[in-house]
Amino acid sequence: MAAPSPYFRVSWLLPWLLTPYVFAAEHPGAIVYKKLCAECHGDRGQGVEDEYDEPLTGEKSIEALAKYIDRTMPEDDPEKTTAEDAKLVAAYMHDAFYSPAAQARLNPPKKELSRLTIDQFRNSVMDVIGRFRMGPGFDRPINAEQGLKAFYRGVELPKPGEKAVDTTPKNGIKAKRPNKTIEKVEPVISFHWGPDSPDKAVLEAEQFQNRFEGSVVARETGVYEFAVKSENGFRLWINDTAEGDALIDGWVSAGPQVREEKKSIYLVGGRAYYLRLEHFKFKEKSASIELWWKPPHGIKELIPAHAMRTDRPRELMIVNTEFPADDSSGGYARGTTISKAWDQAVTDAAIATAEHIVENLGELAQTKAGATDRGEKLRKFANTFVEAAFRRPLSDDLKQLFVESHFASAKSPETAVKRVVLLALKSPQFLYPNLQQGETPDDFEIASRLALTLWDSVPDKKLAQAATSGKLKTRDQIKAEAQRMLLDPRTKAKLHGFFHHWLELERAEGASKDPKIFPDFTPELIADLRESLLQFIDEVVWSEKSDYRELLQADYLLMNERLGKFYGHPVTGEAFQRVGFDPKQRAGVVTHPYLLAALAYTKQSSPIHRGVFLTRNIVGMSLKPPQKAVVFEDSHFNPKLTMREKISELTRSGACMSCHSMINPLGFSLENFDAVGRWRTKDNNKPVNAVSEFTTHEGKLVRLTGPRDIVNYVAANPGGHRAFIRHLFHHLIKQDPTAYGPKVLDDLQKSFAANGCSIQKLILEIATLASEVKSFQTASPP
Structure with missing residues (x-):
């Protein structure tokens, strides 16, 4: 039989030759990956239980990924991987499953079906009922005027045998004639009647009745403790206009001694609540009235003027039912669990x-x-x-x-x-x-x-x-x-929640320091630090520019007299004011003492806590959970070592350095700050070394000499912008950005840069995008 012609052989093979991938060689990086990586990370980077549970996904470039693999993988022996192997594995992983584009191809994003979160439930119920109420806060904004309206009314009592012509039914006392009522606005309620009395007639009257009325503004959600101090009779109403429903009722005086009565109430943030305080004097030799509060995470203080308004809103319906916590396993609160x-x-x-x-x-x-x-x-x-x-x-x-x-x-x-x-x-x-x-x-x-x-x-x-x-x-x-x-206060309240989450302020709320080492780091100072940070954030966010970069690069702090004394920059007065610093020493929120103190131990700094925070929240790089938690025990180290030297020794193993090669350089750059955020040049009598090198998303080395280098890199880098945008998107929408399209983050990042990094405009972009986008496939219900 004659041999087939060459044409026959080619025509027979042609369909196979034209069929994609039939004879395609396996990616050389896949071969290395299977040999060195799959055992711990899974054949498609999905993770392996009890080895490395987290999927291999991220936003590093191929070059940066290759450098990271070469330096740290495999964890048990990084020397097994050559630089060429690392490049091959990085190229394979990036296209196969690591990159956002690969993930979008393998796992098409879905919006999660979610219920109302706790905050959403409370706010929604309050505002549904508010539809039927009129007045400030419902059909018109709360008045911006600070303080409370005050009404002072003195009464001259009848002498024996004189006929009473006026009756005050609330206390049943008959008067000869009422004196003229004096009306004014008081910024703070703290009066001890004497030469500085509002009016001579009031001072001289044996009986007088005062009323302070308006609203109190709750900046954040939580339990507020109110207190009234006086030796006279008093009643306080909060969010209730009914005569018999006073929050604090001390109308019957107990004697000449000043007494204090207090009561707590749960309030939802971003709202103004009706407030009325009545004060009554009857024949007592002295008179005084003070109105105090203790807000969530704050200290007991006279209610400041900025927390009170002269408008008198209607009652708000507050849902104070205790709910089980919302699921925050994804890094932000969401309503994806039912129980x-x-x-x-x-x-x-x-x-x-x-x-x-x-x-x-x-x-x-x-x-x-x-x-x-x-x-x-x-x-x-x-x-x-x-x-x-x-x-x-x-x-x-x-x-x-x-x-x-x-x-x-x-x-x-x-x-x-x-x-x-x-x-x-x-x-x-x-x-x-x-x-x-x-x-x-x-x-x-x-x-x-x-x-x-x-x-x-x-x-x-x-x-x-x-x-x-x-x-x-x-x-x-x-x-x-x-x-x-x-511009509604409810938006500002929600933004407060975002910054509380982004900056991990819950750490600060439970922070404590060794009183022997830091005796002046008192609860009052901590409250001032918190107020300083929140006022700084508000000033930046709600300014005309609303520039995100100022949050990172500002070379000033807001300080009052107490903070100025503690941090070595004298300030006069209790009001917060800008205090400039050497730009190398202060860089926005990253170096705010409230945050630095939260990310530190009770006696000394913590480069690990600070480095993890900077890596995840500011720079925007992901970190895997440690396979085995290692507790820092100061007593295990040579007492002559600096904190940097101790952490370098603690994390020197290959398994640790897979993450600490990112964490440590960032944490070390803040070593000029002690456990309470004060600048220092020595640690354990040795010069502080804050110099290190950090590998970026793109695989480039950035030399860090202090916090200014970090914030300058992040403020100018798209990766840092994307981290902030992603955190804000999560908080506002309660969904992952990719569920709204594969290019959402890219588009938001571009508009963010084009708008001068305006936080307000970014909020508008996110809200508009999420509102108008077509429906995407929804994940299965929880």
Whole structure:
């Protein structure tokens, strides 16, 4: 038989030759990876239980990844990997599973189906009820004027045999005639009547009654302790206008001695609460009144002027039910877990809310008991309540299910309202605002997303009206509405939460120092440090430029007299003021003493804590959890060593250096700061060495001589920008940015740079993007 022609042989092989990858050689990097890496990291970098659980993903370039692998892998013997091997493995990993593009290809991002977080639940309930109340904080902004309105009223008592012509019914005492009431605004309530009395007539009166009224502003959510000091009678109302519901009731004087009465109340941050303080003197030889508080994470102090306003808002409904903590395993709080405890907490909160509404139905539904139109008004109230909770008008079916059926079956309209409230607050329409209505969001969905992003709440009346009028269809319309919402105190409160998370301030709240070494590092000083940091952040974020880079590069601190004395920069007065420093010594939040003290031990600095924080939160590089936690025991080291020398010895093994090659250089660059954030040039009587070299995302070496080199690198580097953007996105949206598209971070980073690194404009960009984007596939429910 004749041999096949060459043409036949080629034509027979041609389909196979044209079939991709049939004869493609295995990537040479894959061969090295299988040999040296797969045992610990998995065949596709997915991780191996009890070895290295975390998946191999990140944003390093191939060059940077190769240098890292060459220097640290495999952990048990880095010498096994040559520089050429490392390059091959890096190229293979980057394309196969490591890079964001590879991850997007292997694991298409999905938005997680999530319930309301605790903050979102509380804010939403408060604002749904607020739809039915008028006044400052609801249909108009809180007045910016600081302090409380004061009303001083002296009364001349009748002499024996004289007829009384005036009666003060609150205390039952008859007077001869009332003196003129004096009205003014007081910045702080702290009075001891004497020569500086507001009016001579008040001073000379045997009896006088004073009233201070307005609102108190809660900057953050938590428990606030209020206290009143006086030897006279007094009553204090917080967030309650009912005469018999005073938070503190000391109306009956116990004698000539000054006494203090105090009571705590839970308040939601970003809100102003009604405050009224009444003070009554009757024949006592002296008179005084002081109003104090202890805010969350603060110290007991006279309530400062900046925390009080002259406006008198209506009562706010506060859900103070205890909820199980939200899941923060992804690095930010999100509503992705459900438990019996959570379901019970929602039920308890819904019952408390329903009871509050029924007790206040006259005010909320604008109706009186026995009115002929009461049933109609309660039905209208119920319908509007459900629409506000669901963030959109009700369809006929939903209206029948959630409203009409209850009014048809309940014994009374009041009972129907209670059932409607309970059902609405337990419904998936309220608890799961991310349930999609369609592929493309309509105006009501956009309004809901805006409110959740900026306020952790439901749309207010203006936003709901914009949705109803179809005025949320274009990007400009959405951004204009977001711009209005940005200036609301609720946005500022949410941003406080972000910085609390980003800067890990919970560490500082539990920090303590050795009192023998730092006797002047008192709770009062710590509270001043916290206030200094928060005021600095507010000044930068809400300035016209709102420049993120100033957060990192500012060469000044805000200090008062106590801080100035402790940190060696004299300041006069209790007000916080800018104090300039040598730029090499201070660099924004990175070197703020409140943060430095939090990231330190009780007696000395901690390069590891500071280095981990800088690596993850500021520079934006990922770190794997250590396979085995190593506790720093100072007694195990030669007492003549510096802290840098001790940490270098502790982390010198190959297994440690896989991460500490990043952590240590950053931590060492802050060694000029002691355990309370004071500048030093010596550690353990040796000169401080803060010089080191840091390998960047791109694999380049940056020489660090101190904090200024770190912040200058981050402020100018896209990698640092992306870290900040990702943290902010997580806090605002409660989702991963990649779920909104593979280029979201790139686009946000470019607009961030183009807008001069404006934090305010970045917030608007994130809110607008998340509001208008089409629906993505949602992950399975928790």
